[in-house]
Amino acid sequence: MKERGLGLVAMVMAGFSALRRYPGLALAIYLVQLGASALVGIAVTALVGAALGAYPILDRAAGGDPVALAGVIAEHPMIVAGAGAMVMVATVAYGLVSWFLYGGLIAVYRDEPRGRRVVAETFGRGGAATYLAYARLFALSAVGYVAVAIVFGVSMSAAGPRLFAALTTGEVIAAVLLGVGPAAVVLAVLWLIIDYARIDISRGAGVLRAAAHAVRMVFTSWRPAAFALLYYGAFAAVTAAAWWLFDQSVATAAGFAAIIAGRQIVSGVRFCARLVLIAGEVAYAEEQLPLAPAQTDD
Amino acid sequence: MKRAWIFFLAMVAGCGGGLPAPATKPLPKVDGHPALLTPGVRSPRIASYRIEASFDPAPDKRRIVGKLLLTWKNAGTAAVTKLPFHLYMNAFKNADTVFMRESRGHFRTARANDNGWGWIKVSTIRINGGDDVRAEAKFVGDEGPGSSLPRDETVLEVPLATPIAGGQTATIAMTFEVKLPIVWARTGMKGAFAMAGQWFPKIGVRTGEPGTMTWECAPFHAMSEFFADFGTYDVTLTVPDTHVVAATGVLVAAEDLPGPTRRLTYHAEDVHDFAWMADPYMERIAGQAKTALGEVEVVVFARPAQRAFARRHLAAGIGAIESYSALYAPYPWSKMTIIDPPPDAMAAGGMEYPTLVTTAADHALAKPGFRLPEFVTVHEVGHNWFQGMLASNEVEDAWLDEGINTYTNQVVMEKLYGPGWLDGYGLHTTRMDLAGAMVPDTSVVPIATPSYGFPTSTDYGLLTYFQTGRALLTLENLVGRDRFRKAMGEYARAFAFTHPRPEDFFSSLEKSLGQDLDWFVKPAFFQRGRVGLEVRDITCKKRKAGGQRCDIDVANTGTVPVPFEVKIELADGSTLEKTADGKNFWHRFSVDVNAPVALAILDPDHKIMLNDNATERARHATRRGGAARRFGAGAQNVAQTAMQVLGL
Numbered sequence: 001m002k003e004r005g006l007g008l009v010a011m012v013m014a015g016f017s018a019l020r021r022y023p024g025l026a027l028a029i030y031l032v033q034l035g036a037s038a039l040v041g042i043a044v045t046a047l048v049g050a051a052l053g054a055y056p057i058l059d060r061a062a063g064g065d066p067v068a069l070a071g072v073i074a075e076h077p078m079i080v081a082g083a084g085a086m087v088m089v090a091t092v093a094y095g096l097v098s099w100f101l102y103g104g105l106i107a108v109y110r111d112e113p114r115g116r117r118v119v120a121e122t123f124g125r126g127g128a129a130t131y132l133a134y135a136r137l138f139a140l141s142a143v144g145y146v147a148v149a150i151v152f153g154v155s156m157s158a159a160g161p162r163l164f165a166a167l168t169t170g171e172v173i174a175a176v177l178l179g180v181g182p183a184a185v186v187l188a189v190l191w192l193i194i195d196y197a198r199i200d201i202s203r204g205a206g207v208l209r210a211a212a213h214a215v216r217m218v219f220t221s222w223r224p225a226a227f228a229l230l231y232y233g234a235f236a237a238v239t240a241a242a243w244w245l246f247d248q249s250v251a252t253a254a255g256f257a258a259i260i261a262g263r264q265i266v267s268g269v270r271f272c273a274r275l276v277l278i279a280g281e282v283a284y285a286e287e288q289l290p291l292a293p294a295q296t297d298d
Numbered sequence: 299m300k301r302a303w304i305f306f307l308a309m310v311a312g313c314g315g316g317l318p319a320p321a322t323k324p325l326p327k328v329d330g331h332p333a334l335l336t337p338g339v340r341s342p343r344i345a346s347y348r349i350e351a352s353f354d355p356a357p358d359k360r361r362i363v364g365k366l367l368l369t370w371k372n373a374g375t376a377a378v379t380k381l382p383f384h385l386y387m388n389a390f391k392n393a394d395t396v397f398m399r400e401s402r403g404h405f406r407t408a409r410a411n412d413n414g415w416g417w418i419k420v421s422t423i424r425i426n427g428g429d430d431v432r433a434e435a436k437f438v439g440d441e442g443p444g445s446s447l448p449r450d451e452t453v454l455e456v457p458l459a460t461p462i463a464g465g466q467t468a469t470i471a472m473t474f475e476v477k478l479p480i481v482w483a484r485t486g487m488k489g490a491f492a493m494a495g496q497w498f499p500k501i502g503v504r505t506g507e508p509g510t511m512t513w514e515c516a517p518f519h520a521m522s523e524f525f526a527d528f529g530t531y532d533v534t535l536t537v538p539d540t541h542v543v544a545a546t547g548v549l550v551a552a553e554d555l556p557g558p559t560r561r562l563t564y565h566a567e568d569v570h571d572f573a574w575m576a577d578p579y580m581e582r583i584a585g586q587a588k589t590a591l592g593e594v595e596v597v598v599f600a601r602p603a604q605r606a607f608a609r610r611h612l613a614a615g616i617g618a619i620e621s622y623s624a625l626y627a628p629y630p631w632s633k634m635t636i637i638d639p640p641p642d643a644m645a646a647g648g649m650e651y652p653t654l655v656t657t658a659a660d661h662a663l664a665k666p667g668f669r670l671p672e673f674v675t676v677h678e679v680g681h682n683w684f685q686g687m688l689a690s691n692e693v694e695d696a697w698l699d700e701g702i703n704t705y706t707n708q709v710v711m712e713k714l715y716g717p718g719w720l721d722g723y724g725l726h727t728t729r730m731d732l733a734g735a736m737v738p739d740t741s742v743v744p745i746a747t748p749s750y751g752f753p754t755s756t757d758y759g760l761l762t763y764f765q766t767g768r769a770l771l772t773l774e775n776l777v778g779r780d781r782f783r784k785a786m787g788e789y790a791r792a793f794a795f796t797h798p799r800p801e802d803f804f805s806s807l808e809k810s811l812g813q814d815l816d817w818f819v820k821p822a823f824f825q826r827g828r829v830g831l832e833v834r835d836i837t838c839k840k841r842k843a844g845g846q847r848c849d850i851d852v853a854n855t856g857t858v859p860v861p862f863e864v865k866i867e868l869a870d871g872s873t874l875e876k877t878a879d880g881k882n883f884w885h886r887f888s889v890d891v892n893a894p895v896a897l898a899i900l901d902p903d904h905k906i907m908l909n910d911n912a913t914e915r916a917r918h919a920t921r922r923g924g925a926a927r928r929f930g931a932g933a934q935n936v937a938q939t940a941m942q943v944l945g946l
Binding site: 029033034036037038040041042043044045046048049050052053054055056057058059061062063064066067068070071072073074075076083086087090091094095097098101102105161164165166167168169171172235239256259260263267270271274278 | 407603604607640641642644660661662663723724725727731732735736737897899911912913914915916917918920921922923924925926927928929930931933934935936937938939940941942944945946
């Protein structure tokens with residue numbers, strides 16, 4: 001039986017096409033993300049500078065001396081906890097903002113408006129219209145996150161002794177795969193369902209119907225999973241390459257400037273890949289059977 | 299798709315590999331040399347044992363059935379009216395023992411297994427060939443009548459109808475049966491691997507001056523190790539012929555018996571314990587360590603999967619014997635056996651017995667260069683000096699062997715592998731430096747605390763091992779390395795084959811060094827001794843006559859009054875060096891200089907290892923932003939990555 005909907009290549013093409021069509025929108029959203037994370041950077045700089053800026057051990061820790069870093073962490077756990085809390089709060093806050101950004105972006109990619117003003121209006125209207133529904137979707141997805149946690153707990157309890165007793169790198173990898181792999185797969189599937197449910201909500205479906213339809217879309221064809229896999233592969237490859245390329249240069253002042261620029265290139269590439277994923281998913285969902293006219297079920 | 303999943307899961311599940319059925323092993327050759335490298339009696343030989351035991355390794359049995367004949371000498375002048383025996387294996391009898399209550403079922407990284415309890419039962423006791431007095435023997439402990447706690451059964455006291463007079467020798471015959479636990483707290487079985495430590499009834503130790511001696515026979519506490527008298531051991535083990543066996547001492551006889559068993563007889567002299575291992579899959583590699591007394595045979599037993607680690611343990615074991623022999627006293631025995639337990643039986647690892655140790659830390663992450671496996675072997679082999687020869691009471695004075703051994707580990711590991719022997723994953727350091735950085739001392743008791751008196755196992759480990767090691771390294775740096783090591787060697791030789799106490803150690807050091815050490819020893823070992831070096835303030839003012847007057851306020855926020863050096867760097871790049879005598883815990887250095895002070899570093903050569911204030915030990919005159927910006931940039935990157943993973 002021939003599968004309905006776009007093929008994998010067409011999804012990729014549709015993704016890149018949307019990214020090319022709305023570069024300003026992409027840049028604007030990226031700047032929101034950059035701004036939020038930059039605030040974290042500034043706050044952590046101020047915190048660490050005020051508490052530890054007078055002590056040379058901080059220079060050694062920043063220069064890659066792990067013993068100095070361990071000393072700073074052990075002797076000043078509250079500074080580390082404070083910095084961690086800042087990262088966490090900013091990430092959660094951005095996550096809440098992201099619901100609006102998702103709604104707006106999907107609306108633009110679906111409606112394909114022309115002109116800066118119309119794009120902005122479509123984006124704003126789409127984000128506002130779906131925000132609360134996305135919040136309800138998040139609440140519904142808690143069931144999925146609980147499942148992820150259970151799978152993680154079970155697989156880690158099985159993998160823990162293997163990891164502890166691993167004598168070779170292969171055994172370490174096998175144990176990590178056993179411990180993390182199942183939960184990672186369940187999490188990826190959950191996120192995929194959420195992606196398609198968001199698109200359906202944007203098309204007017206209620207949360208439950210959208211979620212059910214998304215489950216059907218995800219499990220009746222290999223293409224959504226394969227397309228998402230491409231994205232995760234790209235994300236991991238770019239992150240790993242950046243780690244390998246930039247990790248050594250942190251110790252010098254010139255390296256510091258290079259690493260800031262390098263990290264933004266990496267983040268930009270990953271961000272574009274994410275937009276390609278969303279646009280491709282929108283294109284794929286649009287090709288599926290139309291949803292029944294019911295507007296709400298929740 | 300489904301098939302791919304099944305294949306993946308099968309691959310992951312099958313990675314552990316299976317072991318073949320145990321096969322009959324060739325009868326081992328006896329060791330062709332005496333137990334000691336050179337003849338002579340080294341120790342008082344108070345308690346000597348002849349033991350015959352048979353071992354049934356069936357998973358549902360895990361059983362040792364044996365009989366022993368103990369020859370015990372009353373070394374005091376007063377008569378003895380009772381004989382207490384350690385029955386250590388009863389610590390694993392149920393969840394109510396002293397050991398289990400104190401450990402709450404956790405020991406190091408292992409957890410007690412509800413299906414894996416172990417125990418020891420003594421069936422008969424005959425003193426000097428008399429009648430069985432087992433019925434008169436009773437378990438003793440803190441749980442008196444009326445206590446809601448069940449009686450601990452790790453100390454069995456035998457009353458004597460006829461006291462044993464001072465200087466007299468008695469024989470005690472016992473029959474006993476042991477069920478080994480699932481491997482836990484150094485002993486037991488895991489799969490086919492069996493490690494038998496503290497497995498037989500073991501008499502306590504009489505301590506004190508002749509005439510006022512008392513028994514030391516504490517219940518088995520979770521954080522304590524052991525204490526016993528020296529003697530000779532002649533132990534015959536009947537084991538399956540499929541098993542490779544290693545034991546304390548030397549193998550003096552081996553014979554196959556009718557049926558699939560064999561009898562192996564071991565002999566050891568001037569030791570205070572006897573342990574053995576049996577496993578059907580172990581291989582043996584051997585080498586020689588050269589000492590002033592002759593060549594010591596060093597043997598490592600490990601399974602084939604751990605062959606690469608076994609070679610590392612062998613090299614470390616040889617290096618440890620040669621180094622400790624040169625530092626303190628030559629290793630007197632002819633053989634050293636190192637057991638490398640399988641990874642799933644690591645709860646048996648990292649333990650010392652005379653002439654036999656178990657090592658640990660075999661792991662994929664312990665690549666060559668990252669020498670944790672070597673460290674464990676050096677530490678355990680080193681225990682053949684600090685507690686094997688200098689048999690201090692590990693219950694009351696655990697630091698006296700663990701801490702001195704930890705100090706020596708630092709010396710020996712650096713000698714064998716260089717100062718950056720923990721090399722890998724961005725580290726080029728020593729374990730003590732890393733632990734010192736990661737675990738600041740927040741404990742509330744002094745080093746000299748009985749092992750059962752520590753609030754937590756973390757406190758026990760930190761103080762007994764690391765803090766003692768750091769204190770001794772600090773003392774070494776303060777009095778001079780060569781003088782201190784010579785003094786340590788004199789202590790080791792003077793107290794070998796005795797039961798030294800802390801006062802013996804410190805008086806020996808003072809005598810050798812020719813100086814009073816109370817100023818350091820009292821706060822560092824007997825109080826909550828710590829050092830916290832801190833540059834509190836740097837202020838500079840221009841002088842009318844030109845140049846600057848700078849005040850550098852330094853403090854020691856700890857309790858040990860150590861002298862320390864101060865390095866002052868000026869803005870023009872020049873440096874000054876000062877010394878604080880340490881008698882006051884606060885000091886102000888006022889200097890007239892041409893350029894303002896830019897940086898002050900206390901103890902620049904890191905001699906005061908006891909210092910646990912790594913951060914404030916050095917201070918810039920003004921705050922600098924570079925490092926903070928790097929941390930900020932790192933936080934920005936982490937936050938942005940998290941946002942990209944969890945948001946849009």
